[in-house]
Amino acid sequence: MSIATTSNTPNPGALSGALGVSAKGVSRHFGAVHAVEHVDFRAPAGKVTALIGPNGAGKTTLLLMLASLLKPDSGTITIDGLDPAQDRAAVRLRIGWMPDTLGVWESLTAREILVQMARFYRLPAARIPQRVADLLELVRLDTLADQPARVLSRGQQQRLSLARALVHDPSVLLLDEPASGLDPGSRVELRKLLRSLAGEGKAVVVSSHVLSELDEIADGAVFVNQGRTVKQQTIEEAALAGRRYAVTALDSEALMAKLRELGVEFRVEAGRRPAVTLLLTHDAGAAALLSELVTSGIGVVSFAPATGALEETYMNLETEQR
Numbered sequence: 001m002s003i004a005t006t007s008n009t010p011n012p013g014a015l016s017g018a019l020g021v022s023a024k025g026v027s028r029h030f031g032a033v034h035a036v037e038h039v040d041f042r043a044p045a046g047k048v049t050a051l052i053g054p055n056g057a058g059k060t061t062l063l064l065m066l067a068s069l070l071k072p073d074s075g076t077i078t079i080d081g082l083d084p085a086q087d088r089a090a091v092r093l094r095i096g097w098m099p100d101t102l103g104v105w106e107s108l109t110a111r112e113i114l115v116q117m118a119r120f121y122r123l124p125a126a127r128i129p130q131r132v133a134d135l136l137e138l139v140r141l142d143t144l145a146d147q148p149a150r151v152l153s154r155g156q157q158q159r160l161s162l163a164r165a166l167v168h169d170p171s172v173l174l175l176d177e178p179a180s181g182l183d184p185g186s187r188v189e190l191r192k193l194l195r196s197l198a199g200e201g202k203a204v205v206v207s208s209h210v211l212s213e214l215d216e217i218a219d220g221a222v223f224v225n226q227g228r229t230v231k232q233q234t235i236e237e238a239a240l241a242g243r244r245y246a247v248t249a250l251d252s253e254a255l256m257a258k259l260r261e262l263g264v265e266f267r268v269e270a271g272r273r274p275a276v277t278l279l280l281t282h283d284a285g286a287a288a289l290l291s292e293l294v295t296s297g298i299g300v301v302s303f304a305p306a307t308g309a310l311e312e313t314y315m316n317l318e319t320e321q322r
């Protein structure tokens, strides 16, 4: 189901060639804490961009500034080519914001909350009931639509929060830890939904430090740490850098001897059955090594990626910065 409305032309008045989100040299401090320092960030239309960093890296502060909810001390931000400082109302219409905690009127029902949000965004009254029904179905809250928001579980509240962010069909979505609290099935649905929203031409920004699923969701990533941009890369670039595979065998000593003979560098990870992990730069190399091990008589029990491509970059950055 498409969740686009026809009421809201996504980018009227926007500067051509600058769709999506752009931040240059953006800084913000709180007293002595430099939460964000000279950050550059780009999230193009039609793509999912992950904002990745450890706790306290400045992700939420940056998202709040991108959402025009917090003023930067310095630097420039544009949303679809518009400057939030000068065109706040136009920018707000383009932005769907999903905070990391819902913060709603708890006595209102999910449906009432969405109706109220639709009114705030001045959707035509006659279209609101259907729009709200579509969104409730999209986030699988139709059966709970008339329950007060306070009885919703954390995961259900997250889904309501996402529906709320989508109510006015924004062209830019800023989602702070959207998968937090979702069960595995809901995470898969979220993944599909974010991909389809990007497919409709929206710029989707997802902040997270849960990296395992981001390879499947994101087209690119911006890594931040201690308030600074430390790396930007596409998923293809991350994949080319290689990732770690974990291998276990019935006889670990025989496996390690074979890897030494083949000149493959590895390290041993402790566990119930010791695993060796090794860095492989492409899938064909992984397939060739597995075949070699098996034909040499090594009883390979498991052979699988131990990290995602983005996770590998993140872990390497962490190591570099320690």
Ligand SMILES: Nc1ncnc2c1ncn2[C@@H]1O[C@H](COP(=O)(O)OP(=O)(O)OP(=O)(O)O)[C@@H](O)[C@H]1O
Residues within 6 Å of the ligand: 030, 033, 034, 035, 053, 054, 055, 056, 057, 058, 059, 060, 061, 062, 209
């Ligand atoms: N309103 C505030 N007042 C004072 N310090 C703040 C405020 N908001 C954020 N900070 C500080 O700024 C830094 C960045 O915080 P921020 O919430 O942006 O990080 P984050 O990357 O979103 O972290 P997490 O992954 O834990 O949510 C932290 O050191 C935090 O303590």
